Amino acid sequence: MRLSPATPTPTTNLHIVREPGTQVPGSSASSTSRAFIEANTIVVTPEEIRRDHIIPVYARDNEPLISQGDFIQVAEEVVYDVFRGERILEPQIRVSHPIKGRIPEARNKPANQLEDHERTIYYERLAFCIELPSIYDYVGGNQLSLVVGGVKAYNLDNVSGRRGSAEHFKLFIGFQNLVCTNLCVRTDGYIGDLRVGSLDQLRAAVYQLISSYEQHRHLRQMQALTEYALTEHQFAQLIGRCRMYQHLPAAARQQIPALLYGDQQLGTVCRDYYRDERFCRDDNGNINLWRLYNLFTNACKSTYVDQFLDRSINALDFTLQVQDAVEGRATSWYLS
Incomplete structure (x- = not known):
């Protein structure tokens, strides 16, 4: 479903040059201590x-x-x-x-x-x-x-x-x-x-x-994800199809956009749909596609070093395909 227009979030021009020593909100003198990848690293x-x-x-x-x-x-x-x-x-x-x-x-x-x-x-x-x-x-x-x-x-x-x-x-x-x-x-x-x-x-x-x-096109793509959402029923169907995908015959998988997430990562997505403080469902069970995307990118942080970037790329491609289906521009096996 498409969400009603919301109050725009503040945006800034990119390539902001600040005076030496100026602190950017939310940053520190060194990279964040929270890991961009976890796994066994x-x-x-x-x-x-x-x-x-x-x-x-x-x-x-x-x-x-x-x-x-x-x-x-x-x-x-x-x-x-x-x-x-x-x-x-x-x-x-x-x-x-x-x-x-x-x-x-x-x-x-x-x-x-x-x-x-x-x-x-x-x-x-x-x-x-x-x-x-x-x-x-x-x-x-x-x-x-x-x-x-x-x-x-x-x-x-x-x-x-x-x-x-x-x-x-x-x-x-x-x-x-x-x-x-x-x-x-x-x-x-x-x-x-x-x-x-x-x-x-x-x-x-x-x-x-x-x-x-x-980078500007990338930001516009991600911003557009905030305008669409899945109902709880659609989310459940999506995850069910995602779990089925890995077990389809090879010929059938070739007809469907690839999904690089296995049962362990999909289990994390399901758990965080209910529990994640930042990206969980709303009170009605709906979840916008920006939050869904972040559930997937968070799940791939437990992937081995040589594989996590491919899953991160796949997360955006997959979410954009879901957006096309929700918007009615294309059909999706995952939501059919």
Whole structure:
């Protein structure tokens, strides 16, 4: 159903440049402590990565891969260059899947007797997010800040070979909902399978992504979601169809827009429909599509580092398809 026009939420012009030291409402001196991804990740700092993490090498020739520290540094350099004068926070970094080792001199020591300097470690998967709190707007009463980030997952690289094969990266630019740290990412703000062989190629890809991203169009799309809602009955039907989708025959699934959410994530959406303080149903059981979208983006925060961005993209595509069905512009198997 389409909602009646409401009092507009305050909006600001993007690319707001503030004087040094000026605080943007809802922001702090560093990125929010709430995680933009959870799953089995832990927080690390850029200093820890540069100081403590070894760099994986190609097994055949011992040449190093592009380090996670260099990846983050290249992205930061581009952000500072493109968004000169804006307030830019220190990257928030999450890592998972530790790969532990030890120096040769400690090869015969029991694990519980190893000294710190005898241990080595790097993390197979890393995600980072650079927040620009001086570039913001409001959707559905929630403040959104521009963010740029990426994912490096060494499990996607052929480390058993020789240097020369392209390495895999993921890049994104979009908005972060400061109420819940959910990432709002769109297809034109995402490169899901970037393959490069040097830092120069990586830097060029970051520039290209930022220049091609249509942030105003993205904001208009999200704002439009606040104008439509599902009844409790429609929500129940939608979730039921979502659960059925994963079990359809392959030929039938090919005729339906893809949904990348499994039973665990859909269970989280159902739970939060009733319990989430910010995005739950209203007193009549209705839920607007902006809230529905945030239920899905929140559910994908429990996904592994190398997969959560794809689910975040899918959340917007899926919600826009629901909007088309509610508006009567298209039919949807999920609501038929």
